[in-house]
Amino acid sequence: MLTRTILIIIMAMIVCVCHDVSDRDIAREAASGCRNFASLQDELQVGLGCGSCVPCARETFAEHKAMCRQRAASPQLSKNPILTPAS
Numbered sequence: 001m002l003t004r005t006i007l008i009i010i011m012a013m014i015v016c017v018c019h020d021v022s023d024r025d026i027a028r029e030a031a032s033g034c035r036n037f038a039s040l041q042d043e044l045q046v047g048l049g050c051g052s053c054v055p056c057a058r059e060t061f062a063e064h065k066a067m068c069r070q071r072a073a074s075p076q077l078s079k080n081p082i083l084t085p086a087s
């Protein structure tokens, strides 16, 4: 019998090199109720160095806020550990 092993590797992507902020950090803040990008910057200092990461950080934050809204609307998604950001 053939046994299949599915390996899921979830790696963090560094979004802001100046302040060592990953996409997981942004996801965690979005999930914990951070309301807007200015608040995210207050918490993580993302984009407050050279500023080159701001477009990517904004997009990442917007994506995770959208996922949080979807989870809130669908209780099934909130129970899925793969879709829940690591804390």
Ligand code: FES
Pocket: 015, 016, 017, 018, 019, 046, 047, 048, 049, 050, 051, 052, 053, 054
């Ligand atoms: S890479 Fe984010 S401020 Fe420089």
